[in-house]
Amino acid sequence: MKYTQLIRLLVNRELTLRYKRSVIGIGWTLLNPILTSAVLWFVFSYAFASRLPGGQQFAPYLMAGILMNTFFNQALMQSADSIANNAGVLTKLYVPPQVFTISSALAGLINFFIGMLPLALVCFISGQNLAWTLPLVLIIGVALAVLAAGLGLALSILFIRFDDTRNIVQVLLMILMYMTPIFYPVSAVNETMQAIIRWNPLTSYLDIFRWAFSNNATPTLFSWIYMTSWSICALLLGTYIFKKYWPRTVAML
Amino acid sequence: MAIIEVKNLKITYRVLMNKSGSLKELFRDAVKGRVRILEYVALQDVSFTVDKGEVVAILGRNGAGKSTLLKVIAGVLPPTQGTLEVNGKIAPMIELGAGFHPEMTGSENVLFYSALMGRDVKQVKERISAIGEWAGVTDHMEFPLRTFSSGMVARLAFSTATDEQTEVLLVDEVLSVGDADFQNKSRARMDDLISKGAAVVLVSHDMNAVRTLATRAIWLESGKVKMIGNPEEVVAAYETN
Numbered sequence: 001m002k003y004t005q006l007i008r009l010l011v012n013r014e015l016t017l018r019y020k021r022s023v024i025g026i027g028w029t030l031l032n033p034i035l036t037s038a039v040l041w042f043v044f045s046y047a048f049a050s051r052l053p054g055g056q057q058f059a060p061y062l063m064a065g066i067l068m069n070t071f072f073n074q075a076l077m078q079s080a081d082s083i084a085n086n087a088g089v090l091t092k093l094y095v096p097p098q099v100f101t102i103s104s105a106l107a108g109l110i111n112f113f114i115g116m117l118p119l120a121l122v123c124f125i126s127g128q129n130l131a132w133t134l135p136l137v138l139i140i141g142v143a144l145a146v147l148a149a150g151l152g153l154a155l156s157i158l159f160i161r162f163d164d165t166r167n168i169v170q171v172l173l174m175i176l177m178y179m180t181p182i183f184y185p186v187s188a189v190n191e192t193m194q195a196i197i198r199w200n201p202l203t204s205y206l207d208i209f210r211w212a213f214s215n216n217a218t219p220t221l222f223s224w225i226y227m228t229s230w231s232i233c234a235l236l237l238g239t240y241i242f243k244k245y246w247p248r249t250v251a252m253l
Numbered sequence: 254m255a256i257i258e259v260k261n262l263k264i265t266y267r268v269l270m271n272k273s274g275s276l277k278e279l280f281r282d283a284v285k286g287r288v289r290i291l292e293y294v295a296l297q298d299v300s301f302t303v304d305k306g307e308v309v310a311i312l313g314r315n316g317a318g319k320s321t322l323l324k325v326i327a328g329v330l331p332p333t334q335g336t337l338e339v340n341g342k343i344a345p346m347i348e349l350g351a352g353f354h355p356e357m358t359g360s361e362n363v364l365f366y367s368a369l370m371g372r373d374v375k376q377v378k379e380r381i382s383a384i385g386e387w388a389g390v391t392d393h394m395e396f397p398l399r400t401f402s403s404g405m406v407a408r409l410a411f412s413t414a415t416d417e418q419t420e421v422l423l424v425d426e427v428l429s430v431g432d433a434d435f436q437n438k439s440r441a442r443m444d445d446l447i448s449k450g451a452a453v454v455l456v457s458h459d460m461n462a463v464r465t466l467a468t469r470a471i472w473l474e475s476g477k478v479k480m481i482g483n484p485e486e487v488v489a490a491y492e493t494n
Contacts, residue, residue, distance in 0.1 A: 005373070005375075006368040006369065009365055009368050013354070020356050088351055089351050089369060090329065092347045092348045092352075093345040093369060093370060095369055162275055162279065163275050164275040164277055248267060250329065250330060251330065
């Protein structure tokens with residue numbers, strides 16, 4: 001494809017530029033999940049660590065959750081913002097706008113993979129081995145990037161048309177985060193909440209991720225089907241909405 | 254075969270009368286039945302063709318639709334009605350250096366800008382030093398763009414945009430880049446591209462440039478073609494108007 005070179009340059013720019021003026025540069029990508037996890041571990045380990053099923057460790061459980069949640073939030077918001085952020089280019093020369101969305105999601109995906117290095121370290125420290133299913137994290141990462149890019153495409157139209165939708169989405173993302181078992185085990189909440197959590201798509205992604213990485217969760221066949229269908233539907237829907245509304249939206253940039 | 258063929262082009266923008274920038278306001282206005290949508294016609298019944306080696310100048314007052322027309326030809330704005338056909342690669346110079354980033358070096362920006370224009374990055378890589386040299390910024394190519402003067406940025410952008418032979422050049426008031434020396438140089442390069450078959454569509458308020466450069470002129474008024482033909486005659490009519 002003609003634009004793969006451009007996507008590579010864009011991803012590269014997004015990964016390096018954010019840290020251009022910082023001392024440890026891309027090291028922040030490693031340090032960020034560690035620091036956030038350390039704080040939350042300090043706060044929640046007393047309350048929740050003992051409630052995990054036998055054999056599961058709280059520290060990698062928590063960190064996997066944070067890593068994945070950060071990836072999803074960043075990839076979604078950045079791909080949704082990417083088109084408005086590049087309005088200066090998109091109104092001056094022809095580039096398929098989706099190129100920017102894809103690049104943002106890919107940059108998030110790479111950060112996600114980089115963040116797995118400290119996660120592996122935490123696994124070893126807490127006495128866990130990486131699972132033989134580890135290569136499957138590739139599939140999960142791609143599935144989540146596709147979900148973020150698909151939703152991001154649809155949201156980008158909304159963000160350009162209505163300023164306040166961005167704030168609404170951020171609140172919704174926060175609610176979604178609390179409905180995902182990131183720092184608590186599912187067994188810690190009542191049954192109604194458990195049902196809601198199970199229907200939250202991110203729960204399926206996270207269960208599979210924890211299981212594939214260090215056998216730290218028990219996903220079911222439902223999780224796999226649910227994850228795949230969400231990713232595919234988000235991509236189809238996002239592309240459809242974008243194609244439909246973009247011609248009128250580009251005039252508003 | 255014409256390089257650019259525009260037929261019965263119409264562009265309308267939908268404008269919300271009481272501009273609601275937020276969902277809340279739109280909802281409030283919708284409930285009260287106050288949403289009125291106005292169709293703003295930016296271009297109407299515009300038809301023309303541009304052949305190989307032709308330079309077509311577009312004249313008109315501010316808001317006549319000149320830049321909109323360039324954007325349509327660039328493929329940025331889809332036509333509301335009518336058709337547009339462009340046979341060949343476009344070098345859009347609607348705004349020089351669209352996509353330049355102040356934190357990236359001169360070389361990185363050249364690569365990036367070229368990739369945005371759909372060029373082959375591998376080929377451009379070998380041309381970077383030549384592009385920098387032509388723009389007269391060789392010593393600065395490895396520094397971030399924010400250390401460049403605005404003239405240097407414009408020269409580098411022009412040098413990059415015109416480095417490859419293209420079928421179509423879209424130019425929006427960018428002929429006044431740099432000092433007199435550089436203007437002569439860039440003019441010579443434009444002439445070279447044109448003699449090799451590039452078709453040029455040019456928007457300018459500089460009537461001298463139009464007279465000397467253009468082979469045909471289109472006068473736009475309120476989105477419609479008021480006059481089309483020999484640049485001398487069109488400029489004369491436009492100036493007495």
